[in-house]
Amino acid sequence: MTLTVNPLQEEFAATINGADLTNPLGDADLRVIQAALDRYAVLVFRGPNLTEEQQLGFARNFGALETSGILGDRKLRVHEKLADVSNLDQNDDVVGPTDRRRMNMLGNQLWHTDSSFKATPAKYSALHAHAVPPEGGETQFADMRAAYDALDDKIKAKVDDLIAEHSLFTSRAKIGFTDFTDEERARFPVARQQLVRVHPASGRKSLYLAAHASHIIGWPLPDGMMLLLDLMDHATEREFLYTHEWSPGDLVIWDNRCTMHRGRPFDETWKRDMRRATVVDDGPTVAQEAA
Numbered sequence: 373m374t375l376t377v378n379p380l381q382e383e384f385a386a387t388i389n390g391a392d393l394t395n396p397l398g399d400a401d402l403r404v405i406q407a408a409l410d411r412y413a414v415l416v417f418r419g420p421n422l423t424e425e426q427q428l429g430f431a432r433n434f435g436a437l438e439t440s441g442i443l444g445d446r447k448l449r450v451h452e453k454l455a456d457v458s459n460l461d462q463n464d465d466v467v468g469p470t471d472r473r474r475m476n477m478l479g480n481q482l483w484h485t486d487s488s489f490k491a492t493p494a495k496y497s498a499l500h501a502h503a504v505p506p507e508g509g510e511t512q513f514a515d516m517r518a519a520y521d522a523l524d525d526k527i528k529a530k531v532d533d534l535i536a537e538h539s540l541f542t543s544r545a546k547i548g549f550t551d552f553t554d555e556e557r558a559r560f561p562v563a564r565q566q567l568v569r570v571h572p573a574s575g576r577k578s579l580y581l582a583a584h585a586s587h588i589i590g591w592p593l594p595d596g597m598m599l600l601l602d603l604m605d606h607a608t609e610r611e612f613l614y615t616h617e618w619s620p621g622d623l624v625i626w627d628n629r630c631t632m633h634r635g636r637p638f639d640e641t642w643k644r645d646m647r648r649a650t651v652v653d654d655g656p657t658v659a660q661e662a663a
């Protein structure tokens with residue numbers, strides 16, 4: 373089988389055809405996929421229909437995995453190394469409208485990059501669809517390299533060396549969800565992240581923003597919050613976006629260092645069963661100081 377890379381947009385998002393993800397990838401295929409990931413940042417594999425072990429095996433090609441559970445109060449429906457991004461409970465039934473898990477999961481519909489609220493955030497996420505609603509429930513991606521490139525030089529100079537504070541509770545508070553236990557709060561202290569990152573493989577700069585980001589270190593709160601709001605608006609303009617419409621069995625892997633993503637609403641009487649394998653980044657983007 374010959375593996376081909378088919379760009380979905382000029383330099384952002386590509387479909388990989390001809391890859392067999394149900395078996396360990398050979399070095400040659402892996403090199404092509406890694407190069408495509410470095411260039412296009414979001415890669416779509418149509419319908420590989422993987423088992424959890426196959427999904428984990430695929431993700432492990434790109435580094436060590438993160439354990440990403442946030443809420444500490446329920447039995448796992450999926451493999452402990454996968455994040456359960458579904459609207460289902462442990463019996464595979466759709467959760468109720470006021471379920472805590474659903475409330476927390478709604479935060480995924482805000483633009484974000486995975487685990488930016490951790491000192492060492494996520495490098496890659498590989499999301500696999502097991503069941504999807506007939507319409508809605510897309511995942512949108514924003515190209516933060518293109519968004520950076522499109523800034524004017526004065527703004528680039530202003531933002532290049534800034535550091536933002538990120539917290540899981542910042543994004544959840546934005547949608548009015550504050551129902552966390554003390555234990556959960558203690559588990560996720562704030563983290564500091566560079567506002568502009570350089571992608572090690574491509575050398576391209578990108579904005580590193582997210583709903584988790586609250587303000588700029590060393591700036592008055594309103595100035596930092598305003599700057600972040602402005603940059604979020606800019607980075608999510610239509611020209612920087614790719615929208616993935618899921619079919620069951622699809623796998624999409626993205627580079628969290630240079631993209632943002634968000635889930636889109638859907639009719640929640642349908643099951644949406646998505647499971648995510650997450651590869652940890654190489655380390656913190658900046659030294660963490662006590663807040």
Ligand code: OGA
Pocket residue numbers: 457480486497499509510511512633634635636646648
């Ligand atoms: C994720 C995520 C959005 C979606 O898996 O990290 O944000 O569309 N998913 O499910």
Ligand code: MN
Pocket residue numbers: 480484485486633
């Ligand atoms: Mn996410």
